[in-house]
Amino acid sequence: MPSKPNQAFVLRAPNQAKLEPYEMPGDPGPDEVLCRTLAVGICGSDIHYWRDGKVGTFILGNEPFVLGHETAAEIVRCGKNVLHLKPGDRVAVEPTVSCGDCDYCLNDQYNLCPQITCHATPPIDGTLQHYFIHTAKYCFKVPEKLTNDECAMMEPLAVAVHACQRVNITKKSNILITGAGPIGLLILQVAKAYGANRVVITDINEERLNFAKELGADETILIQRENSEEKNVQIIRDRFNQIGSDIAFECSGVGVNFRLIIFASKPGGTCMFVGMGPSELQLPVAAAAFREIKIYGSLRYKGCFPIAIDLVNLQKMATHHFDFAETLKAFETAKSGQGIKVIINVDRQ
Structure with missing residues (x-):
């Protein structure tokens, strides 16, 4: 009672x-x-x-x-x-x-x-x-x-588990995560639990990136607000041997990052939109189509x-x-x- x-x-x-x-x-x-x-x-x-x-x-x-x-x-x-x-x-x-x-x-x-x-x-x-x-x-x-x-x-x-289950994480997967907030950090841990080869995570907050390292991130990238999109793409691709990530998770909800992960993915790569971004956004559709980028969404679990x-x-x-x-x-x-x-x-x- x-x-x-x-x-x-x-x-x-x-x-x-x-x-x-x-x-x-x-x-x-x-x-x-x-x-x-x-x-x-x-x-x-x-x-x-x-x-x-x-x-x-x-x-x-x-x-x-x-x-x-x-x-x-x-x-x-x-x-x-x-x-x-x-x-x-x-x-x-x-x-x-x-x-x-x-x-x-x-x-x-x-x-x-x-x-x-x-x-x-x-x-x-x-x-x-x-x-x-x-x-x-x-x-x-x-x-x-x-x-x-x-x-x-x-x-x-469970949100992180569902997002990771929607893509094919293997022991060869090199993964990019934009946003080291709670969901990004949880996806980091789930991806590692699923055997991902390497996980790189970005944020504008250095304290959160330090925490990501404690949780198992292989590499972190501190993004400067004044950076151009081209510069951020280059910085990220440098961490993936200029090839790009196999799987990229957008977890920040920041509009520019939905574009960023498309450009930072390798040809044939996968982009998973997890963050709740703007209701409308201009995306580089041609860049995704010509490189056969797979784009997924994720709803709850x-x-x-x-x-x-x-x-x-x-x-x-x-x-x-x-x-x-x-x-x-x-x-x-x-x-x-x-x-x-x-x-x-x-x-x-």
Whole structure:
């Protein structure tokens, strides 16, 4: 049974969010579970909703809206059909729920389901609250060795796993990553776990590049803001023997980098767009077509949480911690770009 009243970090308009009492979820349905939130990581999308009131085409409505979707939780109550979980189990929460009946769902592409819903995507509330209800099959029990921090980071790690599974990483793969933020650093670790020969990562932040070296980057490139596109392409190609990368992941969301990885890829190479960039962008289509560059996109994940749970150690990634009462301060810290991953301990006031 819930041991305390519900409370949530509620966004009512851009830059207007605070902790306040919130309606307690009801009983879970037959295939659902009632969860108690333990920890939540702050994602870039949370920052955009808080600051701008929108992420891409998803726009904050007029109703109160709870942020947060990178979640570690404890099961409080199970619906009558739920057999794989029990009260007290600690779970990583895949925040999406698909319809299960459309062609995409029936063909193992449920992440493309047109009816899919996701925590902290309007109008669906997120998990920065003490209690929430979720579909049980998207809750994954985690081993005791995983900390709550790591459990909360299974969601962005699943993003990295899905992106890496979309391309063919082998022991011969020489990989470029643009952006040493959380997703770029996670893709670095997943690519290494999948046996990549060499991983080079770029950023404008030297501190993040130093951290990338600690996580296994073979080489880092500090990009200067004043550099021309031609100069950056040359700098990168110099690190790949003038041939170019086999696989390039764009993880920064910075518009110029979507162009950059096309020019920096070898003929026949692969570009994976992971970062959430501008809605419209001028890309060098002829340069990609004439060199048979393969361009892929990546949306969330499908079936990646069990793999993520067994894959890598993420303890170093959580650089800042805040109690639930300090949630606004946590968002301000994340917005400033400090550290790598900001974690809110919801079970601590």
